[in-house]
Amino acid sequence: MDVLIPQLLNGSAQGALLLLAALGLSLTFGQMGVINMAHGEFLMIGAFTAYLVQRVIDSSDVSIPVALPVAFVVAGLFGLLLEVAIIRWMYRRPLDTLLCTVGVSLILQQAALQIFPSQGVPVEKPHWLDGQLNSFGYNWPLRQLFTILLAAFCVATLAAWLKYTSFGRRIRATVHNRDLAETSGISTRTVDRITFFVGSGLAGVAGVAASLIGGTNSQMGTQYIIAAFLVVAAGGIGQLKGTIIAAWAVGVALSCFAYWTTGSLAQVLAFILVIVFLQLRPQGLFTVRTRSLA
């Protein structure tokens, strides 16, 4: 138990970060069928935003809370730009969006390399995240608890927004049946744009969290994108609760495998686990029930 419980927390924190990265993908992929390979770079944009905010506001105690909403907006605007400039020309052609966004991802990486110091930039953690919380006989690193709380807050806000606002209803209608939604007078174009904005913005928030855990550099997005897609596919497309469970399961699996086997083997084993699961249940954990004929 001395090892299992800390590893569960490790895994939950890792899962929380994965969830933040996957939430936006789940939205855009689920609703619009867009495979956005540049999603990892929106995460990178969020992390660099945290750095830039820190340049303006010297104290990291203040700058990180400020950076979270700013990163949401900045990454969201980049997402909106991508949607308006490129993605909207290729709806219903998922493989074309895949190729195109791989290109966009490379361009954004190189741009970051040109603009920022190539070795990466420091993002200082707030002092109130320094150290550990001693309780129940264990030491809980505060940063891990913060990542989990941040993910929980984002999920709750997103779920409430989807459930209780009229805009959320329009999004859900579009996910269920795009044609019928359009016939009912919903502007699916506007819905798509807002969804893309919110989805990319969430990647920006994930980026701020990631900047406190690992390096902030032009390559950082690449390590999250594959795992995030796996989480979305395993959770069931367009399903919030599926994404949550899948992210947590993959995070815990990764950290437990990493502890009881090796760091390299853990990646392999976690991927095998997801692939076997998808073989048995190709539709993922949950599916949208619908009566549409499409």
Add this chain to the structure above:
Amino acid sequence: MSTTSKRRRALVATGAIATTITLALAGCGARAGDDTSGGGPTAAASCVDTSGSTVKLGFLNSLTGGMAISEKTVSNVLHMAADEINAGGGILGKKIEYVQEDGATDWPTFAEKTEKLLTQDCVAAIFGGWTSSSRKAVKPVVEKLNGLFFYPVQYEGLESSPNIYYTGATTNQQIIPAMDFLASKGVKKLFLAGSDYVFPRTANAIIKLYAAKLGIQIVGEEYVPLDKDDWTSQVAKIVAAKPDFVFNTINGSSNVGFIKAYYDAGLTPAKTPIISVSIAEEEAPAMGHEVTGNYASWNYFQSLKTPTNSKFIQSWKAYPNSSGVTSDPMEAAYISLYLYKSLVEAAGSFDVDAVNAAAKKNTITFDAPEGKVTLDGKNHHISKPGHIGRINADNQFDIVWASDAFIKPDPYLEGYDWFPADIRKQLVGAAG
């Protein structure tokens, strides 16, 4: 939307993942072992033309892709060294005219560009590379075409090519001094943490053998893939193993994740310090205050007090867009051009065979920022001083230990009785 279309979408997602993994693998040198000797001209007469007032040199660095993080600075430093040499009259009175090529973090590209530089641009020598995979890709090409390649990064040793000059440390100039330092500190229990590729694995094989000789117990050995930043689970194992010191052979951005997770787990330099071989002045700032107080083993530090070093730092600070920070790989790249200059001037010719013959006389020696270095004509490495530095709050290193004398390069560790011949053979085979 029906279940069928959901299922199709899931399939598309799986396809997307597969494509990404393939793309990623292709970038990671899955093809690094490709035979590059097919096609192209054979070692015909060199087309290098130095009859005019210039000499052409090739710079081969990854300016795009993942390794650009490190190799961009090396490229800048090479340009600066070339400008400096030109301002001083050039090499044998000929100005350097350089051709910059992008290796694009793709090892077959390194091989192709090497061939292009030698056969189409007709350069007299090539400078660059960073990863061992890039060097291994360049090696067969320069050997076949009888070109020259200058490699500026510390590496795992066990190599010496007649067509390559190595200006970074081999293992007995970085790893072994670090172990001597640990022994002098009375370390009894050591934990090994590294990235999962050839350098850390070879380095750790050597560390384990030497540790046995020094009476240091290895209490754990952990690897994480190069492109992963998350070290929390491995750090949990370090906490459980309670070592006196951690030997860190992690490379790249993964170091940032390691240092942050280490700090979060409550491990401190006061109680369990880390000694690294890939964290230098350039890397330290990205880790913030969490890295302060830990150690690194290098030959060169910006804080070294030599006249050549002050000049080097001054030129670099004046260089456009420079950070003002110098590091060991930058210094090794800087001196690689000066090493070439000394070789050519000793040979009185740009001809490869004449240059190699000049090297064999073992008389090449010059003032480098790290001190007065001497080329070993047999294995093409240079003698270096061993230094251990401690990271201070300004991300500079306070030098806390230095080797007694300059360490002669011994890439095959032939002068160390604790390194058995069969393991050497096995490691050379594995690195081959």
